[in-house]
Amino acid sequence: MELLIFFVICFxxxxxxxxxxxxxxxxxxxxxxxYYLLLTGFVFHTILxxxxxxxxxxxxxxxxxxxxSLAGWSIAGVFLVLRYKFNLKILGVFAAPFAAVVxxxxxxxxxxxxxxxxxxxxxxxxxLHLITIFLGEAAxxxxxxxxxxxxxxxNAIKTKxxxxxxxxxxxxxxxxNTGYFCIVAGFSMLTIGLITGLIYAKHVWGRxxxxxxxxxxxxxxxxxxxxxxxxxxxxxxRGRRAAIMAIIGFLFxxxxxxxxxxxxEGHHGEFTRV
Numbered sequence: 589m590e591l592l593i594f595f596v597i598c599f600x601x602x603x604x605x606x607x608x609x610x611x612x613x614x615x616x617x618x619x620x621x622x623y624y625l626l627l628t629g630f631v632f633h634t635i636l637x638x639x640x641x642x643x644x645x646x647x648x649x650x651x652x653x654x655x656x657s658l659a660g661w662s663i664a665g666v667f668l669v670l671r672y673k674f675n676l677k678i679l680g681v682f683a684a685p686f687a688a689v690v691x692x693x694x695x696x697x698x699x700x701x702x703x704x705x706x707x708x709x710x711x712x713x714x715x716l717h718l719i720t721i722f723l724g725e726a727a728x729x730x731x732x733x734x735x736x737x738x739x740x741x742x743n744a745i746k747t748k749x750x751x752x753x754x755x756x757x758x759x760x761x762x763x764x765n766t767g768y769f770c771i772v773a774g775f776s777m778l779t780i781g782l783i784t785g786l787i788y789a790k791h792v793w794g795r796x797x798x799x800x801x802x803x804x805x806x807x808x809x810x811x812x813x814x815x816x817x818x819x820x821x822x823x824x825x826r827g828r829r830a831a832i833m834a835i836i837g838f839l840f841x842x843x844x845x846x847x848x849x850x851x852x853e854g855h856h857g858e859f860t861r862v
Contacts, residue, residue, distance in 0.1 A: 592636050593657070593695055599629030600664070600688035607680040611756055617678050624683050630664040633691075637661055647715045656694035658718065659845075662726035663687040670730060674766045675757060682733035713788035717781055724777030725841055728813070731770035732838035735831035738763040742828060764827055767834055768820065775813045782810060805844040810835045 606622030637658065640648030648654045667683035670676065739755040757763070785806075786796045816833045819825040825833075 592632055596629050596633045596636065597692050597695060599625050600684060600691060603629060604685040604688050607684050611681050622680055622684060626664060627668060630668060633661045646710045647718045649718050653694045653698040656690050658722050660687045660691035662722040663729055665728060666723060666726040676766050678756065678758060679730065679733060682729060687786035703791060711788055713784050713791060717784040718789050720777045720784060721781035724774045724781055727770045727777065728772030728838055728841060731767045731774060731834040734763050734770065738831040767830065769814060771816060775817060778810055782806060793807035802844060809840040809844050812840050
């Protein structure tokens with residue numbers, strides 16, 4: 589399996605290079621090269637995760653190495669779906685390197701040391717919780733990426749500096765609509781993930797809510813995106829405000845994932861030990 593994760597990392601890195609060159613040269617074959625390299629890496633990555641599920645009987649997310657690997661897989665998978673819906677080719681410049689960095693970090697910084705088998709990992713509710721949470725966070729990560737692109741493009745239009753970035757980035761409407769779709773999809777998956785997590789907690793720890801730091805910050809992150817969607821629907825927030833909130837929301841998610849694991853204690857530490 590070490591060889592398989594090596595192939596995954598190689599394909600993600602090569603895909604990143606392909607998208608990077610495409611961004612500057614805008615040649616269709618470069619985009620296709622980056623796309624198919626990412627797709628190939630995703631297929632290998634899927635095989636790796638499925639193999640882990642078959643071997644251990646549950647989603648491989650027992651330590652920080654496995655959870656980061658699952659996060660990288662989710663980012664690649666959500667982008668591939670998003671690519672078909674919106675034909676937003678240039679988002680691969682953000683998605684492919686992001687997936688590559690996450691998986692590469694997992695492989696280099698956090699060694700794959702299998703933890704002791706524990707019954708708490710073998711639960712359908714846990715599997716549903718992990719899959720929906722990671723897919724939701726991947727969608728919100730891409731919303732952050734489209735938000736960054738929106739701000740760059742908006743600045744180019746306002747300053748009338750119609751240079752390289754302006755010519756290569758999509759229209760503001762496409763970026764805004766794509767970002768909103770990612771937020772709605774990600775928020776929906778995050779909601780399902782939190783609900784299944786509560787049910788799982790009841791089965792394992794005997795209570796739905798225990799004021800665990802990750803539970804608290806997950807709810808805070810959820811409220812940030814709930815506020816964004818509310819303001820979009822009721823007040824009509826679009827464009828710059830929505831882009832900034834998408835970035836801020838993702839920063840909350842990053843702290844929930846990394847900050848809690850490294851700086852605060854809680855029963856979620858069982859799943860993210862180094």
